[in-house]
Amino acid sequence: MKIENIYLKFLECSGVSTDTRKIEQNSMFFSLKGDNFDANTFTKEALEKGAKYVVIDNPKYYIEGKTILVENVLITLQEIANHHRRTLxxxxxxxxxxxxxxxxxxxxxxxxxxxxxxxxxxxxxxxxxxxxxxxxxxxxxxxxxxxxxxxxxxxxxxxxxxxxxxxxxxxxxxxxxxxxxxxxxxxxxxxxxxxxxxxxxxxxxxxxxxxxxxxxxxxxxxxxxxxxxxxxxxxxxxxxxxxxxxxxxxxxxxxxxxxxxxxxxxxxxxxxxxxxxxxxxxxxxxxxxxxNYIPTNNRSQLIEKNNNQIILDAYNANPSSMAAAIENFIQINKDSKVVILGDMFELGEDSLIEHKNIVRLLKNQVSITSHFVGKDFYSNKENENHLHFYQNFEKFSEQIRNKKIKNSFILIKGSRGMALERTLEII
The missing domain is CATH 3.40.1190.10 (Mur-like, catalytic domain)
Structure with missing residues (x-):
């Protein structure tokens, strides 16, 4: 079926869906494939939950009048989107x-x-x-x-x-x-x-x-x-x-x-x-x-908890954003400052040196207590009294539960996979 004809069917729909757990009534469901799933297998379920049409690329799941068989569902989604963009x-x-x-x-x-x-x-x-x-x-x-x-x-x-x-x-x-x-x-x-x-x-x-x-x-x-x-x-x-x-x-x-x-x-x-x-x-x-804009989703949020002021910036991290956050934190005039940093991901062969550079930023900041969480930070362990290193979040959690952080100004930052927002539960 040509893109123009599929687009006409899209116009009959309320929108698009790609997840059977969140199907919008009368939507067009695109059966995308992932590493561990093939949404073609959910064709019948998508229709039962309210989809008007299901776009598939496996003829085994074809249902007359309800499915649109294409060569590749993802490419069709992209082509329909571009056609829609040009129309509007x-x-x-x-x-x-x-x-x-x-x-x-x-x-x-x-x-x-x-x-x-x-x-x-x-x-x-x-x-x-x-x-x-x-x-x-x-x-x-x-x-x-x-x-x-x-x-x-x-x-x-x-x-x-x-x-x-x-x-x-x-x-x-x-x-x-x-x-x-x-x-x-x-x-x-x-x-x-x-x-x-x-x-x-x-x-x-x-x-x-x-x-x-x-x-x-x-x-x-x-x-x-x-x-x-x-x-x-x-x-x-x-x-x-x-x-x-x-x-x-x-x-x-x-x-x-x-x-x-x-x-x-x-x-x-x-x-x-x-x-x-x-x-x-x-x-x-x-x-x-x-x-009136207030950040959410762990992005530069300012939180008060147990007499601590916390900058929660745990949505993601890379060497540039982490260095900028630390440099800014250093300049803020507060007593009793604490930094809690998690490993940065997707750095390839540069990972250890980039983590080392972050540790160096805080090595001479003796007035700031710094906690480094994750294997790459741990590989750059330094023997300074104000620097603390943990191989994983569990080790860090044990330490903090036993010795609570109180009356402090705290920066929490790490890659999404580190889920450092969990720190709020133990402070």
């Missing part, structure tokens, strides 16, 4: 980068939604499946779409751009994330810059932080809309940035007091301000939107 012609802002993608996406969304009907990527559904699912949530009333794009290999951002066809793009930064997949820092820069290449080739608009020298150079001959801190050449001039610990921004005689912690979040806010200004959002609305 909704302006789309694409976001990628090593750190801060999701927070920046959410900030842009709250700012633009003060004036427009927006739809943005839910959570971090930002890959070759998540981007098509996001696009298929757009409808004729969607005035601006905001699409987060994640990648851990080169050519992935290029592919996602071909599906989403963005009109605007912003790269948060080039950091040390997914070093193993990208093949080093140069690979990261090349891979993320695929967004710049797409925008330039298609004469679209690139949002650029002029304070980032590398991004400034990479977009030299592009159609740019820019922001910067105290740079007269920027389209949006940020006058001042403070972070003690919450980020406060001043621009255009407007002061924005955010609920985001750390100077590393400043450019996430600045990007949202810049995009808001491009779309002609009033300063008072930009201010209110950002000030």
């Amino acid at each position: 012609k909704t302006p789309i802002i694409a976001l990628t980068g090593s750190n801060g993608k999701t927070t920046t996406k959410e900030l842009i969304n709250v700012v633009l939604s003060t004036k427009f009907k927006t739809i943005a990527t839910i959570g971090n559904l930002n890959n070759h499946i998540g981007v098509p699912l996001t696009l298929l949530r757009f409808n004729e009333s969607t005035e601006v779409g905001i699409v987060e794009m994640g990648a851990n290999h080169q050519k992935e951002i290029e592919f996602l751009c071909q599906i989403a066809e963005p009109n605007f793009g912003y790269i948060t930064n080039f950091g040390k994330a997914h070093l193993e997949g990208f093949g080093g820092v140069e690979g990261i820069i090349k891979g993320k810059s695929e967004l710049y290449t797409y925008l330039k080739q298609n004469k679209q608009i690139t949002i650029v932080n002029l304070d980032d020298t590398l991004q400034k150079e990479k977009t030299e001959n592009s159609n740019r809309f820019t922001f910067a801190n105290n740079n007269e050449n920027a389209d949006v001039k940020i006058n001042s940035i403070e972070a003690n610990p919450m980020v406060k921004i001043q621009y255009n005689n407007t002061e924005v007091k955010s609920h985001l912690i750390g100077a590393y979040n400043a450019n996430n806010i600045n990007a949202a301000i810049a995009i808001g200004k491009y779309f002609k959002i009033e300063d008072v609305d930009i201010k209110n939107a950002i000030e």
Whole structure:
């Protein structure tokens, strides 16, 4: 069946589903395959739970009038999403980068939604499946779409751009994330810059932080809309940035007091301000939107527990984001400071040296008690009284349960797989 004909059937549906546990009534169910499952086998269950049609690529599960047999379900999902995107012609802002993608996406969304009907990527559904699912949530009333794009290999951002066809793009930064997949820092820069290449080739608009020298150079001959801190050449001039610990921004005689912690979040806010200004959002609305945004899902949350103030930033970590969080934490003027860090994943052959670099950042900070959790940190064990190393979370948990942390200012950060939010249960 041709994509155009499948698309007509999609228009009969309420939306799309890929999980039989969360099927929307009258939706189109796509039978995707994973490492440990084949959703073709759930065809009958999907229909019983309310799916109007099921897209399959195994003829064994064909049911006349209810299933759509294709060669490859995933490719069909991607092609339908691209066809839908072209039909709607909704302006789309694409976001990628090593750190801060999701927070920046959410900030842009709250700012633009003060004036427009927006739809943005839910959570971090930002890959070759998540981007098509996001696009298929757009409808004729969607005035601006905001699409987060994640990648851990080169050519992935290029592919996602071909599906989403963005009109605007912003790269948060080039950091040390997914070093193993990208093949080093140069690979990261090349891979993320695929967004710049797409925008330039298609004469679209690139949002650029002029304070980032590398991004400034990479977009030299592009159609740019820019922001910067105290740079007269920027389209949006940020006058001042403070972070003690919450980020406060001043621009255009407007002061924005955010609920985001750390100077590393400043450019996430600045990007949202810049995009808001491009779309002609009033300063008072930009201010209110950002000030009312409160981070969730373990991202730079400030929590009070048992007389401790805790910065919980346990959603993810890489060498760049962890170093930035530590440097910011060091500068905050508080008594009795404690750092709890978990291993960083997907660093390949650079893993041990990158963990060693993080330990070095805290080696001379004798006023900060530092706990390092995980085998790669443990492999870089140092014999300093203020540095403590644990092979796993269980060993760390035993120690902390026996000797409670009290009346302290605490930073908790680690890769998602470390699940360091569990620390809240034992503090």
